[in-house]
Amino acid sequence: MTAPLLKLTNINKSFGPIDVLIDISLEVNAGEVLCLLGDNGAGKSTLIKILSGVHKATSGTVGMRGKIVDFNSPRDAGDHGIATVHQFGGTFPLMSIGRSFFVGEEPKKGWGPFKILDRKRANDIAVKAVRELGITRIDDGDRLVGGLSGGERQALAIARAVHFGASVLILDEPTAALGVKEAAHVLRIVLQARQRGIAVIFITHNVIHALTVGDHFAVLIKGAKAADFRKGERTREEITDLMAGGEHMAELEAEIAAYMASHDGHPPPVAE
Amino acid sequence: MKHVVKLLLTAAVIAATATAARADGAKIAVIGGKADDPFFAKIKKGIDDAAMVVKAHGGAVNYLQLQTYDNIGGDAANLIRTAIAQHASVIAAPDWVADSEDEAYKAATAAGIPVMLYNAGGGDKAKELGAINYIGNEEYPAGLAGGAYFASHGSKNVICVNTVPGAGNLEARCKGISDGIAKSGGKSTQLPLPASSFGNPTAVAEAIKATLLKDASIDGVATISAGDADSAANGIQQAGRTSKVKLGTFDMNETNLERIKEGTQLFAIDQQPWLQGFLAVSLSDGFVNYGLKTATPTILTGPGIVDASNIDATIAGAKAGYR
């Protein structure tokens, strides 16, 4: 077995006296979707910020392909192949698709001081990359990002990450602000990214979305990892209960036992 | 908190006694315009020159200046009240906006502090407020003199360019020009420019050019400040009317004077600001220390017309900062 693509070992994070993350260990493999579940305030966003180089862990290590890495900036994390896409996708709503796609990595043509931005190439590549993710409605790289739908923006941001060679893609609540159809589309794109061998960390509090695409699930409660399981090991109801209540594991276990007893020892079928 | 207040109070008392101790002669508070206003810079020079006499008499001059001209009346009134609070022995100040400032003047008089009006206000106002005297220019007569000068040099239709429309003293200047020229059968209309053109010489020049192009009968341009005269000269030249349109201005600067010497500007109406500052301070000093008072009711420092006849002496005075 090769070393996992990304491995967190005993990550702790405190802001002053407040412990936000407690002893988190997680693994993600290439071509796998890890769903990070948790209620608001569970520590999901702090964990993402550590992974994307915004914060540094108080203790614990982040390893990539078996080597310990140390991110000093988001740029640093990016150089290691970690790309983060936030809820609203494109953060430059008033830039064109082609321009925003290449921010900081602009393709140039010409020579010397007269090197100019290769707008046509930028537009072509951006449009092609988005269309490859199945967004066929985008065919003009000059359109403004702000004119795209939420799902299209997510797709653009994911396409950008994939284009620039991300090996780990962190998606922060990508479906939260979307309608049913758009969300389905984004989930399909997540699966496409997974197919390309990218390790996806999918943050959500929508259990249905998580179960649809996830291979591996971790539930955070009050900064600690409350559960870590593979696809098919827990039911939707179990997970929902975990996320909602979950302070006392024993209490929960008892509830689950009672639930199963009332169903002749059978868990309800997994909703899919 | 209490300690801080106490500390501040103590400091204030010490500062106040220190100032009082230093000035056993007249403590003259002078309220004036911004020091970056070229006109007030000359007044300030007069004040500084007179301050030497005050110092020799054991007194001191404190120049309280406006920071902006945005709220000139209210700000000046506040400065007068500051001077009262500092227990000045006499306050010399311009009465720019009578409605806002007169109450403060009355407060000074009530506190037993004599007032000397200079630069703005006029002789009647000085009498009304019980001030020692008024030293300065009166805008309307200065305008009249300018209008008459235009008429005597053949101008019949003069525009008066006002870059701060609504300011009472500038309106009076333009009205004076208009009435002065009317006596000889000519006419003068005002050209008010919007605030967005203020301080932008190109905008002023182009406005004047356009006005000249629109009305070919205009044969004179009067401006209300020296800088505007530079812009006007440019506008007249651009309109191709330098030979026909005569230029006169209130106040003056180095470039204006050179044009008068060259012959491309007819005249400048000077209110001789150095005299205003110098006389306001030295007469205040004489009044407070020794009860001296001139018999002339209103001391007019202007209008002094600067034209080809006295240009050389004026240029020499300007070089030294007196004009």
Add this chain to the structure above:
Amino acid sequence: MSNQTRRPALGNLLRRPETGSLLGLVTVFVFFAVFGGADFASATGAASWLNVAASLGIVALPIGLLMIAGELDISIGSMIPAGSMAVAIVSGHFHAPILVGIGTALAIGAVVGFINGVLVVRTAVPSFIVTLGTLFAVAGLVLGLSVILTGTTSVGIKAGPEAKWLLGHFIGGTFQVTIFWWIAAALLFGFVLHYSHYGNWILAMGGDKVSARNAGIPTERVTILLFMCSGVSAAFVGLSQAILYNSAQVSAGQSYIFNAIISVVVGGVLLTGGYGSVVGIVLGTITFAIVNQGIYYTGFDANWASLIIGILLLLAVLMNNTFRKLALAYSPARGKSRT
């Protein structure tokens, strides 16, 4: 992408930041052409607003780029008199060669811009506040130095024929040579914003500074450079005006602050940054200049000038807002079935 077809011209036009300002310009031009008559439409009439637009435009361009990058520089209000006083004091009062005077003025602009930029970048204080500080500081410094060095606050300068020819003469007696400097500046800034990759950086910085930095853009260096551009440009306008009008005053130029911001906003630049174009800024400047000067060609009582300026500018800005919304909403597939 092979099937990327040419969009219909209307779509391209709609989403350009300058479309609204172009319509605004056409509106005010037609307005004054109707009410201003033949003189307004003549070459000298055109010079009226071009001359005003030129000096304003040279400051408005870097201000526009700063605004697109999400910053603001109001210290230009005292950098313009600083530039004119510098050249007048050095070359007029002390009779140094004009090149030394020009160099001093531009250097002061660069230094003040550098200070602005460093303060904004290092302190995270909004640039409006920082440059408000330098606005006063520079004004005070200019006044103090001018009084110490020359004893007055208004200094004359007689530039030689070369300097006059380059910076301060009227082509054909009507068009200020400044117009050509403005065109050159517009081409330069246009290249930077729209054709070089720096333009992409500037747009991204205005859209979201944090994301831009995370994407690897040296935001601090770009910010400082932009502030230096505006400082140097303001000093340039100041020195060229001193050479043109043969004199410099300590207090002139405050009206440039608002006029430049108005021009930029009328030109379609978003006040909060991230959106705008150089063509738009140029059109906005012309619009403002026409509105400001056109009134003198009409028969209207000049007392109403400010009112007309205000109304026309509001119309121009509203036009911009409408077009920005259209640009955002514009999509070729509207109405077709969606996935």
